[in-house]
Amino acid sequence: MSFAIFDLDQTLLPYDTQGLFCNHVLKKHPLRRAYLFLFVPAVLLRALRLLSTKTLKRLFLSYLRGLRPAEIDALLRSFVEQDVLPALYPDLLAEVARHRADGRTLILNSASPTFCVAAIAARLGFHHAIGTAVQLRDPMPLCPPIPGPNNKYEAKLQAMRHLLPPNLALPLPDSWAYSDSRADLPLLRFVEHPVAVHPDPRLATVATREHWPVLLPPRPQTSRAAFQRDCFLQALGLFSSPRRP
DSSP, X not given: OOEEEEOOBTTTBSSOHXXXXXXXXXXXXXXXXXXXXXXXXXXXXXXTTOSOHHHHHHHHGGGGTTOOHHXXXXXHHHHIIIIITTXXXXXXXXXXHHHHHTTOEEEEXXXXXXXXXXXXXXXXXXXXXXEEOOOOOSSOOSSOOOXXXXXXXXXXXXXXXXXXXXXXXXXXXXXXXXXXXXXXXXXXXXXXXXXXXXXXXXXXXXXXXXTOOEEOOOOSOSSHHHHHHHHHHHHHTOOOOOOOO
C-alpha cells in the first residue's frame, strides 16, 4: 500500500479554510457578523494565553449558531464550488491527479473542521478526509463541541492510524506527504517522500537540510501580513478572492 497525504490550508488552498467558509456564510447571512462580539474578546484572551486554541476554535464557529445540518450542507456545497475550487493551486491538483493515477490512497488531513475537510475531499476525489472533529447538532449551538484534539502535530498521525496496515514499515514506503507548516514535521517524516509547499521558515530550513522538494506555486498573497489581512477580512465576511486568469 502507498499513500499521498495532503494538508489543506496553505498547501492545497492558499487560504485558511475556516476563515474562507466563515466569509462565505457571512456573505449569505450578513446579520451573523454579530458573532464577532464574542470572538474578538476571545482572540485577545488567546493572545494572553488565557484561552486554548481549541476553545477559540469553538467560539469562532459561533457564526453557525442556530443553523441546521441540512442548511450547513447546502452552504458547504456552494462554498466548495464558488470559493474553494477556483482558488486551489493547479500545481497541487496535478500532484493529486498523479498520485490517483498511480493508485495511491489519497488522504486529506487538516486542522480545519472535519465537515469542511470532508466536503472538499469528496469533491476532489480523496479516499479519506481527516480534520478537527466538530459535532454538528440540530440546531447548531453557540459553541459547537469538539470532542477530540485539535488535529495538528502528532494528532494528525494518530487520527489516520486506523487507515494503515498494522505492520507497515516506517517511513511509509512509496508514499508522499505535502504541507506548508512546521507543525506537520511529524507527518512529513512519516513518509518516504516529504514535500514542502511554500514552507514557513522552520520548515524551509529542514527541507533545505534534508533535501526535500519544495513547491512554490503562484499564490495570491505576497507576504505573511497580506495573508493575515485576508484572514481578518474573511472573519468579517468582506473578502473577495481574486479569480485566476
